[in-house]
Amino acid sequence: MEASVEIAVCLKRVPDTAEADVKVDASGKDIVRDKLAFTINEADNYALEEALLAKEKHNANVTLVSVGAKESEEVLRMGLAKGATAAARIDSAGLGETDGIGIARVLAGWFQGKTFDLIVTGAIASDDGNSQVGPALAELLGLPHAAYVTKLDIQAGTATVKRELEGGFLEVKELATPCVVTIQTGGNAPRYASIMGIKRAGAKPIEQAAPAKAESKTQLIKVYVPEIVGAAQMVEGTVDEKALKIAQLLKEKGAV
Amino acid sequence: MSNSIMVLVEHRQGAIRDVSFEMLTAARKLGAGNVEAVLMAESCDLLAPAIAPHANKVVCVSGPIFRDFNYEPYQKALVKLAAERKPAAILIANSAFGTDLGPSLAVALNAGLVSDAVACTKADSGFSVSRGMYAGKLVADWAVRSEPSVIMVRQSNFKAEPASLGGTVEKWDAGDVVSGAKTKFLSLEEVPTTGIDITKATIVVGIGRGIKEAKNMPLAQEFAQDIGAVLAASRPVVDAGWLPKEVQIGSSGKTIKPKLYIALGISGAFQHIAGMKGADTIIAVNKDPKAPIFSVAHYGIVDDLHKVVPALRTKIKEMKT
Numbered sequence: 001m002e003a004s005v006e007i008a009v010c011l012k013r014v015p016d017t018a019e020a021d022v023k024v025d026a027s028g029k030d031i032v033r034d035k036l037a038f039t040i041n042e043a044d045n046y047a048l049e050e051a052l053l054a055k056e057k058h059n060a061n062v063t064l065v066s067v068g069a070k071e072s073e074e075v076l077r078m079g080l081a082k083g084a085t086a087a088a089r090i091d092s093a094g095l096g097e098t099d100g101i102g103i104a105r106v107l108a109g110w111f112q113g114k115t116f117d118l119i120v121t122g123a124i125a126s127d128d129g130n131s132q133v134g135p136a137l138a139e140l141l142g143l144p145h146a147a148y149v150t151k152l153d154i155q156a157g158t159a160t161v162k163r164e165l166e167g168g169f170l171e172v173k174e175l176a177t178p179c180v181v182t183i184q185t186g187g188n189a190p191r192y193a194s195i196m197g198i199k200r201a202g203a204k205p206i207e208q209a210a211p212a213k214a215e216s217k218t219q220l221i222k223v224y225v226p227e228i229v230g231a232a233q234m235v236e237g238t239v240d241e242k243a244l245k246i247a248q249l250l251k252e253k254g255a256v
Numbered sequence: 257m258s259n260s261i262m263v264l265v266e267h268r269q270g271a272i273r274d275v276s277f278e279m280l281t282a283a284r285k286l287g288a289g290n291v292e293a294v295l296m297a298e299s300c301d302l303l304a305p306a307i308a309p310h311a312n313k314v315v316c317v318s319g320p321i322f323r324d325f326n327y328e329p330y331q332k333a334l335v336k337l338a339a340e341r342k343p344a345a346i347l348i349a350n351s352a353f354g355t356d357l358g359p360s361l362a363v364a365l366n367a368g369l370v371s372d373a374v375a376c377t378k379a380d381s382g383f384s385v386s387r388g389m390y391a392g393k394l395v396a397d398w399a400v401r402s403e404p405s406v407i408m409v410r411q412s413n414f415k416a417e418p419a420s421l422g423g424t425v426e427k428w429d430a431g432d433v434v435s436g437a438k439t440k441f442l443s444l445e446e447v448p449t450t451g452i453d454i455t456k457a458t459i460v461v462g463i464g465r466g467i468k469e470a471k472n473m474p475l476a477q478e479f480a481q482d483i484g485a486v487l488a489a490s491r492p493v494v495d496a497g498w499l500p501k502e503v504q505i506g507s508s509g510k511t512i513k514p515k516l517y518i519a520l521g522i523s524g525a526f527q528h529i530a531g532m533k534g535a536d537t538i539i540a541v542n543k544d545p546k547a548p549i550f551s552v553a554h555y556g557i558v559d560d561l562h563k564v565v566p567a568l569r570t571k572i573k574e575m576k577t
């Protein structure tokens with residue numbers, strides 16, 4: 001492939017809520033964020049790695065783009081530290097309430113007039129769980145796409161991908177480039193940034209852009225904590241007491 | 257507003273996937289007088305009779321291009337069909353198939369989209385749809401008001417119920433809109449096997465991200481050995497390369513139905529639950545009292561697995577002697 005392969009990676013900064021207590025805020029439409037740690041969206045990390053691997057293989061440029069507030073520059077810097085070439089932030093202030101397709105419209109606005117051989121995104125965001133942005137962006141840009149990709153191989157004019165299906169199946173597909181691919185977790189091993197990389201990234205400029213208008217056809221009404229249905233019988237006590245109770249259970253079930 | 261609901265039938269390797277019957281049930285419950293199942297396949301003859309009882313009409317779109325799943329011809333045909341029929345909503349599975357198709361279809365139709373729907377009701381205009389967020393820790397209610405609305409339905413969430421609508425089967429020709437695809441289906445592959453079959457085990461220990469580091473894996477391995485269990489895992493543990501893909505439990509892994517399943521440090525995302533909810537007895541250890549796993553477990557222990565498992569191993573050793 002010729003030297004100037006251009007790859008774009010869409011990144012999202014998300015709260016890490018796996019072990020945190022998630023509380024609904026006063027608006028009833030969002031969560032209380034001040035005590036949460038934020039990080040790069042898990043699947044995006046694999047998308048970024050896929051782009052960096054392609055960069056090494058094809059001598060590509062890797063441009064990062066994120067829609068978000070000022071803080072989302074953290075994830076852009078992380079990507080730059082790992083080896084991305086350039087980064088842009090589309091400011092989410094004034095965007096108002098929007099949905100996955102709305103974010104895709106904002107991104108499509110930014111991509112307008114630019115040329116990339118490949119655009120990669122994460123397959124799903126760990127906060128909203130939408131899985132919408134990549135394929136919607138592709139359609140808005142008139143490009144082909146593949147979602148839930150765990151293996152990606154780009155050649156001149158085409159990309160061969162493996163998409164993950166349910167139940168241990170993979171689908172092998174060929175796409176004409178330019179195309180959009182959403183990356184599922186597990187297909188590679190995301191790298192860590194080096195100290196040198198982090199130092200260098202701190203000094204790199206981040207392009208600032210304003211969002212295109214993103215009217216949405218859906219409306220968020222409210223968010224709430226689900227009722228626990230068919231709740232488990234909870235085993236209480238000290239660690240030792242709990243251990244004893246489980247051991248007895250295991251014995252009852254024939255495991256001991 | 258139209259009262260018809262279109263349901264895209266999903267099939268793989270010649271069989272209709274369960275989620276299609278779940279969506280058809282959901283569509284009937286939306287009170288739609290007209291449930292249209294859209295079946296796109298190389299030939300409809302084999303599959304249409306199975307669907308007909310569940311819909312008022314089966315729209316058969318056939319041709320070699322529909323032999324294997326490829327979102328492009330499906331999308332182009334659906335756009336044309338929706339323009340003719342003007343359904344109030346199009347239901348699509350929130351599956352690997354549906355996720356490839358749904359968002360770009362919604363853009364092409366200029367429609368509102370809600371993905372991963374777990375509940376859906378008809379509203380004054382449009383639909384009210386509930387969906388999960390933050391891996392099941394929250395639910396969000398959305399209103400979607402476009403015509404059509406595209407709703408992607410979570411698999412194994414709605415219960416498929418029998419029906420006897422005796423729907424008519426109508427052939428519909430997509431014409432040449434489906435030509436000129438920029439994507440091509442090449443083949444279907446199965447994840448290579450290493451010889452461990454978690455689907456046959458009677459006792460399974462599932463290990464999740466709560467194990468934290470590779471160096472903690474022996475704890476899980478030894479515990480599984482103690483109780484004669486097979487060690488399996490949630491996706492992040494497999495993604496990290498600590499266990500082979502073959503022992504992943506869940507929608508993109510294996511479905512297990514053991515007598516006993518012990519989930520250690522697993523949050524209980526629906527993709528995981530889809531693979532283990534059929535276990536006779538489920539014991540979950542998680543330090544977060546609000547972890548969704550506790551809504552499917554029979555016994556719950558809120559604590560640190562790194563403390564509970566060693567204590568448990570000691571108790572088991574005592575019991576054995």
Ligand SMILES: Cc1cc2nc3c(=O)[nH]c(=O)nc-3n(C[C@H](O)[C@H](O)[C@H](O)COP(=O)(O)OP(=O)(O)OC[C@H]3O[C@@H](n4cnc5c(N)ncnc54)[C@H](O)[C@@H]3O)c2cc1C
Pocket residue numbers: 018019123124148391463464465466467489490491492493504505506507508509510520521522523524525526527528531541542543544547559560561562
């Ligand atoms: C298309 C698709 C397919 C997927 N397929 C699958 C699949 O087949 N199988 C699957 O499992 N997932 C699948 N996933 C991923 C799924 O959405 C979740 O991300 C995953 O199940 C989370 O795994 P986990 O519970 O181990 O990790 P987390 O969600 O991070 O949860 C870790 C849990 O461990 C607890 N914990 C942490 N430390 C401790 C401790 N010391 N002691 C006790 N508890 C502790 C935390 O409280 C938390 O609840 C899929 C996702 C997508 C998008």
